[in-house]
Amino acid sequence: MSARPPAPHPAPALQATNIVKAFAGRTVLSGVSVGVGRGEVHAVLGPSGAGKTTLLRILNLLDAADGGEVALDGEPVGIARAHAPLNAAQHRARLRMALVPQKPVAFKGHVFENVAFGLRVRGIEGDEVAARVDAALSRHGIRALADAPARRLSGGETQRLAFARATVLPLEYLLLDEFTANLDPANVKALEQAARSAAHDEGLGVLLVTHDLFQARRLADRVTLLVDGRVVESASKGEFFEAPKDPRTRAFVAGELAP
């Protein structure tokens, strides 16, 4: 740990600073700083291959980076090491956030046990598990599937399961990676509502990455455009869509996919 003094009044936020990451000689992120505060939805927009998924994984301490730092509520936790368990501070940080991937997978076993997973990992047992899991399943409209084998669910059901499995936990930050890609409109609407509610009703910081302009417009309080591993512009939703400063943002908002 560095000896730097903590910021006097750190805003409650999950923050990545100056993240640098290369895969096999190709630079994916060149000095990216992105954060999300509690109670807001922050959408990171960008074309495919902009490094959005990598950024989320580094924030969630799943992947290592070549430079930069992750901080939680002003407390730096460094960067995860490749192929190694987290240190204690990083694990405490991990327990306060969860990532819902683009293509979620179920654990072996029933839907109920899948959703109970993170609670059990946190040492929560018994009636409390049943109550919380029941509530989460109801909230996401999959209570009838509680005893179904989780790996036999449809795509939309699996995505709901993944969302329930994350939001059943006592989290402060939720990371969503293209979380409605390839879903039908009814599922998209339900999951977007759940994401909005997580931020605005429950006070979580929700950071979502997407290539979908319209989703960012519907959901986000703040929008950041990431292109070729660099932040082009970061602004409130109104500013981003109505008065973008960077010409590349204007082009992206106008629907040109390769700004």
Add this chain to the structure above:
Amino acid sequence: MAALSLAVSASGTVLAAAVGVPLGALLGSREFRGRRLLRAFLQALYGLPPVLLGLLLYLTLSRTGPLGGLHWLFTVQGMVLAQFLLALPFVTGLTWSAVAGIDGAVKDTARTLGAERWTYLFTLVREARAGIFAAVMVGFGRAISEVGAVIMVGGNIQGETEVLTTAIVKETGRGDFALAVGLGLVLLALSVLVFAGLTLLQEEPR
């Protein structure tokens, strides 16, 4: 004699599972230097001739050997140790493969939901349970069917350390082929029953 066969091989296998499953899961859960070398070594032990292991254990456990103080030569404990060592590479190596083969997305999901270290390993074992079950069965198969190690370490003492495989060797040597074949059928039935039972116990893969 059949009961002793079952007891020795089951004990050796349970001990091999107790050590090999956590060890294999740990090895399969992460990347580290020398991984390929260790894996090659472990897999080379799949081909370890039981009679050679028996000889090495004989020398180790004999009165003047490094573990002579245990007085385990020609005892059931020595036989269990021999079968434990025979089964261990299989249980460890095949558990390693099963855990390493788990979908990376499943591993990431476990970690993002908070599993780390012990809870992570426990999750991997649960996800790979079908493969680990097979690993333990192969370990038991190695133990129940071998003769070289138990005959060297146990000494084939009638009523004490004689098991089915060693008795078959002895009766064949004495020319009592009918008894040898009979013992062989008992061994075969025992082995088939144990494997059929374990297979029925195992859940349907899905």
